[in-house]
Amino acid sequence: MGCFMPITVRWDGGVSVEYGGSRLIFDPQRESGSYRYVFITHAHYDHSKGFSFKGSEKASTEETKKIVSLYGRKISGWRPLPVGGRVEVDDLEVVAHNAGHVLGSTLYEVITPEGNVVYTGDFQFKDTFTVRAAEPISCDILVVDSTFGSPSFVFPDREELAHEMVE
Ligand SMILES: [Zn+2]
Numbered sequence: 001m002g003c004f005m006p007i008t009v010r011w012d013g014g015v016s017v018e019y020g021g022s023r024l025i026f027d028p029q030r031e032s033g034s035y036r037y038v039f040i041t042h043a044h045y046d047h048s049k050g051f052s053f054k055g056s057e058k059a060s061t062e063e064t065k066k067i068v069s070l071y072g073r074k075i076s077g078w079r080p081l082p083v084g085g086r087v088e089v090d091d092l093e094v095v096a097h098n099a100g101h102v103l104g105s106t107l108y109e110v111i112t113p114e115g116n117v118v119y120t121g122d123f124q125f126k127d128t129f130t131v132r133a134a135e136p137i138s139c140d141i142l143v144v145d146s147t148f149g150s151p152s153f154v155f156p157d158r159e160e161l162a163h164e165m166v167e
Pocket of ligand 1 (some may be wrong): 042
């Protein structure tokens with residue numbers, strides 16, 4: 001009989017995924033020395049604070065790191081994780097997928113022996129003027145970022161707005 005280990009997904013100042021002895025955190029808001037690996041979805045300030053943390057290894061796309069560097073933030077212990085790239089952490093594998101939100105944005109899939117977890121960060125299923133749409137990913141556990149998920153947010157049509165701006 002195999003040994004079942006639960007996947008634990010919780011808010012711990014960021015989206016934390018634990019499996020066995022492995023602990024990963026995505027878009028953390030506050031520093032915690034207990035995570036060796038920090039994954040950052042995109043350069044917007046509410047998602048990229050983890051770049052400033054000391055003692056953790058950070059992963060993001062090259063574009064995300066470059067944008068954050070332009071704000072003058074010092075970044076150490078960074079490794080590139082391009083769209084389509086994968087990194088293994090013990091029994092886990094983290095895959096970066098295009099999130100369709102802004103230049104360099106990713107959503108992350110964590111593959112465990114018991115199933116996969118997807119954390120979206122900010123994402124979009126429509127092409128924009130600057131980035132391609134995200135593709136759906138089949139998963140066992142989905143954590144959706146919903147900054148603009150409230151029905152109170154209704155945005156004007158992109159094309160119409162662009163025409164108004166040009167006029
Ligand atoms: Zn954003």
